[in-house]
Amino acid sequence: MFLRGSKLSLPLGIVFLFGTLLGSFLNVCIYRLPRKQSVVWPGSHCSTCKKPIRPWQNIPILSYLLLRGRCGQCNATIPITYPLVELITGVLLVWIWQQHGMSWSFVHYSLLVLLLVPISFIDLDTQLILNVLTFPGMVLGLAMSVLAVDISFGQAAAGLLLGGGSLYAIGLVGDLLFKQESMGGGDIKLGAMIGTFLGPQVLIALFLAFFLALPIIAIGMGTNRLHLGSKLPFGPFIALGTVVIICFGPALYSQYFRLVGQF
Numbered sequence: 001m002f003l004r005g006s007k008l009s010l011p012l013g014i015v016f017l018f019g020t021l022l023g024s025f026l027n028v029c030i031y032r033l034p035r036k037q038s039v040v041w042p043g044s045h046c047s048t049c050k051k052p053i054r055p056w057q058n059i060p061i062l063s064y065l066l067l068r069g070r071c072g073q074c075n076a077t078i079p080i081t082y083p084l085v086e087l088i089t090g091v092l093l094v095w096i097w098q099q100h101g102m103s104w105s106f107v108h109y110s111l112l113v114l115l116l117v118p119i120s121f122i123d124l125d126t127q128l129i130l131n132v133l134t135f136p137g138m139v140l141g142l143a144m145s146v147l148a149v150d151i152s153f154g155q156a157a158a159g160l161l162l163g164g165g166s167l168y169a170i171g172l173v174g175d176l177l178f179k180q181e182s183m184g185g186g187d188i189k190l191g192a193m194i195g196t197f198l199g200p201q202v203l204i205a206l207f208l209a210f211f212l213a214l215p216i217i218a219i220g221m222g223t224n225r226l227h228l229g230s231k232l233p234f235g236p237f238i239a240l241g242t243v244v245i246i247c248f249g250p251a252l253y254s255q256y257f258r259l260v261g262q263f
């Protein structure tokens, strides 16, 4: 299965494998960053028995299936999120590759995805969006706007202000309405970070995030699992809205303009 990129052809399988290997590293980040542990040392080990994971037990997705979701040494259950993170990262990189081929745009959007995946899973796990990811992410986004052709530096800077500013403003309104903190500082910084990659388009990603979160909130409140004052991690929704823009943005816009053109 070969795909013709702008300059180079690469089997999609290699991109997928590359993505799952990066996903495997993201798993290490997701586990260790909230615990303030180094992501490079020591090497991969089981979080239950602490024994090092042998290379053949560390093959993305495949090892999880072969070991039937258990540590090869102490039999402890390996969370399903491990192969899931590897799969999601692999699929997203393949999707971006199909759109952009070997180009700075591929690097640009892949870097954003490689930030969004750990941010989302850490938020689901700990209800925290870590500065150690969002701040370097903002710098990376601004730097990529200089290197890549997708957006200008001015658009990246505008995206930073719009992404962070709009969530800050929504948070202020929410605080007044609900008389409690409604938007976490981490969400605001995440919005700003995504803005540096997407430019002003970040507003559409955030709109989609609310659009995706509303049914979940409605179901949660309908079934009494959520109530006013409950904390719902919003980071994964922001990430999901952003991924929709990365993967389907151009198609969405052309549909939208076709619809608008009919009136």
Ligand SMILES: [Zn+2]
Binding pocket: 046, 047, 048, 049, 050, 051, 071, 072, 073, 074, 075, 076
């Ligand atoms: Zn173990």
